Amino acid sequence: MIDINQKILKARKPQPACPVIKEIASRFSPRYFANQPVADKDLKSILEAARWAPSAHNRQPWFFYLTKKGTKDHQKLFAALNSYNQSWSKTAPVFILACAITHDENGDNPFAFYDLGAAVMSLILQSQSLGYYTRQMALFDKEKVKNYLKLDKNYHPFVIIALGKIGDYRKANKEIIDMELDPRPRKKVIANF
Numbered sequence: 001m002i003d004i005n006q007k008i009l010k011a012r013k014p015q016p017a018c019p020v021i022k023e024i025a026s027r028f029s030p031r032y033f034a035n036q037p038v039a040d041k042d043l044k045s046i047l048e049a050a051r052w053a054p055s056a057h058n059r060q061p062w063f064f065y066l067t068k069k070g071t072k073d074h075q076k077l078f079a080a081l082n083s084y085n086q087s088w089s090k091t092a093p094v095f096i097l098a099c100a101i102t103h104d105e106n107g108d109n110p111f112a113f114y115d116l117g118a119a120v121m122s123l124i125l126q127s128q129s130l131g132y133y134t135r136q137m138a139l140f141d142k143e144k145v146k147n148y149l150k151l152d153k154n155y156h157p158f159v160i161i162a163l164g165k166i167g168d169y170r171k172a173n174k175e176i177i178d179m180e181l182d183p184r185p186r187k188k189v190i191a192n193f
């Protein structure tokens with residue numbers, strides 16, 4: 001009998017039409033994480049990957065706030081999530097809040113959210129190369145997070161990234177498994193080539 005994790009990987013893993021790097025070929029956003037801590041040295045590498053992302057005029061308009069399960073900070077980020085995100089992210093050992101900085105000493109930055117996305121993708125691919133999966137969440141109470149962390153008014157919480165090893169889906173509930181078996185196909189044409 002095929003193990004449920006294998007079945008989910010089969011449904012969710014990308015099926016690239018031509019060769020791509022292994023981090024892209026293996027990445028997808030799971031909804032069930034192993035409740036097991038992530039090594040600090042790996043977390044450092046993951047954030048370092050974000051630090052080296054390209055950004056307009058090299059303004060690096062991002063801020064990351066990392067929390068580990070079992071801490072008050074983690075509980076506060078969890079409490080800000082909407083109920084759907086809470087339903088699947090309970091076991092994720094790490095959350096990384098990603099904020100865009102839309103105004104700095106050089107004035108307004110119209111590229112902030114674009115650059116934040118690049119830094120997040122860099123972080124995600126580094127995670128994948130270290131054997132961790134991620135799933136981003138934009139559905140959370142941003143004001144709650146801003147107030148709790150006393151963020152500057154130019155810092156805009158955008159996503160909370162759940163991160164960890166993929167979980168053993170035999171322990172996941174049926175709603176999560178059903179969602180995971182949805183293959184998330186890609187559009188066919190993305191360029192004139």
Ligand SMILES: Cc1cc2nc3c(=O)[nH]c(=O)nc-3n(C[C@H](O)[C@H](O)[C@H](O)COP(=O)(O)O)c2cc1C
Binds near residue numbers: 012029030085138139
């Ligand atoms: C900006 C952004 C916000 C997202 N917000 C949520 C969210 O609140 N909850 C959730 O479960 N997934 C969220 N996702 C995950 C997407 O649904 C997921 O990346 C998409 O369905 C493609 O699936 P894949 O990442 O497995 O390829 C978000 C992704 C992005 C990029």
